[in-house]
Amino acid sequence: MAGFIIRRLLQMVPMLVAIALLIFVLFSVIPGSFATGQQDEGLGLDMAVVTRMRQELGLDDPLHVRFGKYVAQLATLDLGISFRSRQPVADMIGARMWPSLILTAAAMGFAIVIGVPLGFVAALRPGSLVDLGLMIVAVSGLSLPKFWLGILLMYLFALTLGWFPSFGYGDGGLYHLTLPAIALGVSPMALLARTTRAAVLDIMNADFVRTARSKGMNEYRVVVWHVLRNALVLVLTTIGLQFGSLLGQGVVVEKLFAWPGIGSLLVDSVFQRDIPAVQGCILVISLFFLVINTSVDIAYKLIDPRIRYN
């Protein structure tokens, strides 16, 4: 088992290098990119500044040399210096990490706490009005633009009812967190409800559930003893995938609610053409995504004995 975990963790390294390479190449070789400096004159930038930056970035070196340097730099957890603020990008991201994490975690918590039980209830009464209603809610939740939902929530609960602030981080507590977390959490909630429903329906038809019934178990025990855990194993993958992608999806919600996370840093940096910051944000978000997926993989193997000993 320890061997598996180590192997799985080691597999992240080449993937990280590949992501770094992809980002690096994207921002270096695409013609007309602002990193190559071809457009800089048109934008009326001071050519002296441009030249200084090109030297600073080593932009005149051959590509593979630059990539080597970049990776060596990344290996020391150095994400470079921001063009604009002149601060280390790692520090800027570090300061934004916690708000993003609590927003993502809160959204995911909301999605799990609401979505999984809804899926269960729907699956236990397939074809009922409850089932139909819940599935309408689910497919609607998947179709809502997050920022629009955010605007509606903001209008209703902040501006009209005044229950929550309409934007801002405050002290990072529930008061400020609730609306952005719901805006971000509704679509994974909908997806989880659907996944859970499908998983439970699948398992309720399994032979071992028939065995459980043949033992004389009541439906409550059948569900708690035999369906719950097996369904959760199936749902876990979806939870992991959603958790990771929420950090990416959070960009719009962070921007809408002026939430000081990595997402809003990324968008601001894009507008400021702050390449090291943009690269750093993308890299960190991808790293987070990778770590979550790897953890899910490991957790999956821990929970499911069928693959534990492979």
Added chain:
Amino acid sequence: MSGANMPLLSVEDLHISLTTDAGRFPAVEGVSFSIARGETVGLVGESGCGKSITALSIMGLLRDPLGLAGGKIKLSGQEIQNLPASQLRALRGKRIAMIFQEPMTALNPLKAVGTQIAEMFVLHQGASWREAEAKAVDALTQVKVPAPAQRAKDFPHQLSGGMRQRVMIAIALACEPDLLIADEPTTALDVTVQSEIVDLMKELCAARGTAILMISHDLGLVTDTCKRVCVMYAGRIVEQQDSERIFNSPQHPYTQGLVASLPRLGMRARHGRRRLTEIAGVVPGITSYPAGCRFHPRCTRRTEICETVVPELTALAEGSLVRCHHHG
């Protein structure tokens, strides 16, 4: 009927229907048989003939789109087909237990097999989990699983097919039921393991006085195991005989076909070289059962009456029954 003469289980005029978008179809029609205490009875037929759903209906485990459409199921004289769910649950596992064809999927893949046996003691004997887990190890010992204490901690995928089926038997017999229903218990197993499992089942049930209802497509297996055999075809029982006699004097053309298709030891010596025969034609689907005798399209002895009139179950000598216009 009372006391000792009362059969343990009697199924009377059982009807099970299949409801689809296209309407309701009779999946099982007019099935009657009974099992005495400690008796072994076989139910034989091809897949789809209704034998498995007959078993499920006894357990009260029919699920949509299948449903009970008539008839009585009596356990020790008490009608159980309309019992409230809670009372039926109290019978299931405790008085009637069932083992299934595929022991891999019939066991929960995420639970240790010991726990899955232990559930029986928690459910029906009010044991604590700790007591129950200990009893589960005993149960594994009784089904002759080597190193039972270790095996109890194993998950189903870690056991062989034969071991898994032993676990299923341990679960079924945990609460010493009066009736064990075994639905194709050996079909998914290696041939070498099959007889071990059947012998184990017979031995344990005989020791406990547990009656067996054995369901199989394999006439040879059933006659080896059971005292009496009911042959089902397309939702109806077509013949009922003692196992000893059915090989020598099968009455229904379908049974005769089944017997002729069986390879038998010593047959060559007695009858000389004879080809195994198979029954021509295919089993009809539930939604397209023919009128009259349902076997008539495949029958070599059919006449006009077979195509329109359903033959009655006719009693022959010594409790044998046959459903054919031209039996014998």
Added chain:
Amino acid sequence: MKIRANLAIGGGLTVLALAVGIFGPWLAHTDPIMDANLMNAELPPSREFWFGTDQQGRDIWSRVMYGAQISLTVGVVSQLINTAIGTALGVTAGYWGGWWDDFVNGLTNLMLAIPSLIFALAIMAILGPGLTSLLIALGLTNWSYTCRISRAQALAVKSQGYVQAARVLGYGDFRIMFTQILPNTLGPIIVIATLGMGGTILAEAALSFLGLGVRPPSPSWGSMLSDARETITTAPWLSLFPGMAIFLTVLGLNLLGDGLRDILDPQSRSRR
């Protein structure tokens, strides 16, 4: 066969959205960009302005009608790009195997390792705002599922007798892929494409909302919402209608995709 509710509603909404996308200019009352009139600024919905007017007095109904063009163009075109890339890579990888398969697999895993919205955002950052950039950014970032499915399908079909037979008959690789493998993977691919189109439209709206989509003053549902955010206290209807348009379009595509899955890809259908 019974027509399922999701297929009927989803199909209806999708046809409606496509119709608005095609006939938008005729349905609009006014020019969505030029007819600014500050005298009419921020009027609530009325008989003259069905959806009200914005800060510059432009008719929201007309802008929503015109906005459909951009949303649907991006949805359809970039999803077609995704489908083409995913199918081409997946089928060839599954059919040829070897180093090409390894390479495609690695690429797919890489694509899955970066959240697609972030990836699209990076491409937009490089290419700059605009419709073409949107088509490229969203067309290059959402093909991994198509690729996986078509690869699996190609692998499964490859070993079947009729493909072997075609090979013995001397059919070329591409002919076999087009005539034997592609038709077999079409069902799931259509389903993924339908659902993916909804996702692409949402992504376009998100990018435009962030100011990285089409440039103002071109009306896009996402950029309209971006503008509307500033007047949410005084003119909430500005936020309501463009958002509703996105929601109904994506809802239609999602329902249609679900309905198609039940018909075209019955294996993956959850039992009822």
